[in-house]
Amino acid sequence: MLLNPSVFPPARFNMAEVLRSIFLYYIRGICTDEEARITAEYFAQL
Structure with missing residues (x-):
């Protein structure tokens, strides 16, 4: 799903953020709390 350009077009979405x-x-x-x-x-540091 992540790599499907129909779902997340690279021109519209930042793939790293997705x-x-x-x-x-x-x-x-x-995870625990x-x-x-x-x-x-x-992830905030990335």
Whole structure:
């Protein structure tokens, strides 16, 4: 889905931001609150 240009056209979406958003959403679902905080801090640095 991430690499499908029909869903996320590269001219309209920043692919790194799309990946980060979906990955962070997925990771948040399997993390504890502390792990989610650490992950969010890490992604904020990228």
